[in-house]
Amino acid sequence: MIVNNTDVLTVVDLLKSIVGKFPKKEAIFDGTRRLTYEELDKQSNAIASTLKKMGIKKGDHIAVSLPNWHEFIVVIFSIFKVGGVVVPFNTRYSYTEINYILNNARVKAIFSTEEVEGNHLWESYEKIYDSTVHLEYLISVRSEKTNTISFDKMLKNGNQEEEQYVQIEPNDVAIIMYTSGTTGRPKGAMLTHSNIVKTGVMAAQFLRCTSEDVFLIPVPIFHIFGMVPGMISAIASAARIVLTQQFKAEKVLQVIEEEKVTVHHGVPTMFILELNHPNLENFDLTSLRTGIVAAAPVPSEVVxxxxxxxxxxxxxxxGMTEASPCLTCCSFDDDDVTRAETVGKAMPGVKLKIIDPVTGETVPQGVIGEIVAKSPGIMKGYFEMPEKTSEVLSEDGWYRTGDLGTFDEKGNLRIVGRKKDIIIRGGYNIYPREIEELFYMHEDVMEVSIVGLPDTVLGEITCAAIKLKVGARVTEKELKEFIKGKVADFKVPDIIVLVDDLPMTASGKISKLKLQEKLKKQLAYRLR
Known part of the structure; x- marks a missing residue:
């Protein structure tokens, strides 16, 4: 490791420390452009100097709505250099979502492009620009627009040499990252420079990263997974970052081979798709060393x-956005079963407890309860939502995750599910994750998600939506027989449907909310 976690740094300090030691080392490759650490520093200086001329000052909120392009990372550092706060935008956001967050966060300027994967972002931003009182600047990236400023012109006209900007403190807010908002309006988690630097360094140290590593970041940088254990951990290691704009298994396998990737983060779906690629054996993947898999259960067979x-x-x-995000991790010494059935132990500097969700008392080992955490990455709170903040964050810094779990006899954490995902069928609590993990043991199952559907007699029934591997011919009846005997009878899904695809979030998670809405309509004729 290049940076020590005992150092209290801002993100700008972090970059400068690496530029001072490795100026000519390649920092980023996004498939179109390669930048050294020195070029990253100079380009972000140029954009920062232009932002300063535009009147952007310390504390201003600047949104970034871009895919995994090198410009995204340049822009992030330029905003930090003027003391601004980055508000990352999911490039899949609809007009309604964009409008809410832009106004809620009081965004002053936004960096965006014309469209991403068919989503015409610029149209939404132009429409909002005419109606909001906060948004002053639209800045186009990889597109030239009339009556706006472009990234390229800012880069050309800006001063690439270091200027004297405002003083930034480690506890200043660096990012306001909005949560998915599955239970109401999205909430903006305020993460400080200290939060994200310390967590990024911690993750890099845990994975034994060095300047020889090459990080593949296939998850979006606008998501906390891509931002911190991805980008920040890589920079803290003086490693090289390889970005992919869109996850395609074949493209990723090709990039791993060509760029000699050593660290490959991802969600389980990504690894499953790679393993099931028909030409997998034709790629040389021997450069791979390690990586984090997170956001969903991963079957031991996949590990x-x-x-x-x-x-x-x-x-x-x-982990989660509010924790910047890492709380636990398995170790290199753990076996496949431990890596699949648990999420390991608390990472250095992290404290965890399992409490009774009602009383708040710590529960005995092996008993299911709510996971609460205290770590250097825990957010300051939700932006301008003191009531929502006090619901989850205690005065002494303990964060209530909303996740349910248990500790095993070795101290490993096993996630049971979300409190809000519990299905109550005829008075019995069902934790979807428990049954999903069993389905993953079936050789023909690629992905599965279990949700609750309304029932006038039982209150809720369970429905398993299953995507099979290519060429599989298993039936719904056979899948139901497979699960019987492995769990109590009331946990066997009432309905099993075979699907071609499961709705996904931009970060690669299965969206249970969208799946539930879809299945309610699709199965209306079968519901009581």
Whole structure:
């Protein structure tokens, strides 16, 4: 490791420390452009100097709505250099979502492009620009627009030499990252420079990263997974960052081979798709060393195959936006079962407890309760939502995650599910994750998600939506027989549907909310 976690740094300090030691080392490759650490520093200086001329000052909120392009990273550092706060935008946001967050966060300027994967972002931003009182500047990236400023012109006209900007403190807010908002309006988690630097350094140290590593970041940088254990951890290691704009298994496998990737983060779906690619054996993946798999359960068979076929010692990890995000991680010494059935132990500097959701008392080992955490990455709070903040964050810094789990006899954390995902069928509590993990043991199952559907007699019934592997011919009846005997009878899904695809979030998670809405309509004729 290049940076020590005992150092209290801002993100700008972090970059400068690496530029001072490795100016000519390649920092970023996004498939179109390669930048050294020195070029990243100079380009962000140029954009920062232009932002300063535009009147952007310390504390101003600047949105970035871009895919995984090198410009995204340049812009992030330029905003930090003028003391601004980055508000990352999911490029899949609809007009309604964009409008709410832009106004809620009082965004002063936004960097965006014309469209991403068919989503015409610029149209939404232009429409909002005419009606909002906060948004002053639209800045186009990789597109030239009339009556706006472009990234390229800012880069050309800006001063690439370091200027004297405002003083930034480690506890200043660096990012306001909005949560998905599955239970109401999205909430803006305020993460400080200290939050994200310390967590990024911690993750890099845990994975034993060095300047020789090459990080593949297939998850979006606008998501906390791509931002901190991805981008920040890589920079803290003086490693090289390889960005992919869109996840396609074949493209990723090709990039791993060509760029000699050593660290491969991802969600389970990504690894499953790579393992099931028909030409997998034709790629040289021997450069892979390790990576974090997170955001969903990962079957032990997948862990074993990733190790054997991808030559990658992936480690299961657990966290969330509000924790910047890492709280736990498996270790290199853990076996496949531990890596699949648990998310490991608390990472250095992290404290965890399992409490009774009602009384708040700590529960005995092995008993299911709510996971609460205290770590250097825990947010300051939700932006201008003191009531929502006080619901989850205690005065002494303990964060209530809303997740349910247990500790095993070795101290490993096992995630049972979200409090809000519990299905109550005829008075019995069902934790979807428990049954999903069993389905993943079936050789023909690629992905599965279990949700509750309304029932006038039982209150709720369970429905398993299952995507099969290519060429599989298993039936719904056979899948139901497979699960019987492995769980109590009331946990066997009432309905099993085979689907071609499951609705996904931009970060690669299965969206249970969208799935539930879809299945309610699709299965209306079968519901009581």
């Amino acid at each position: 074993r195959q990733v190790r054997e076929k991808l030559h990658c010692e992936i480690l299961s990890s657990y």
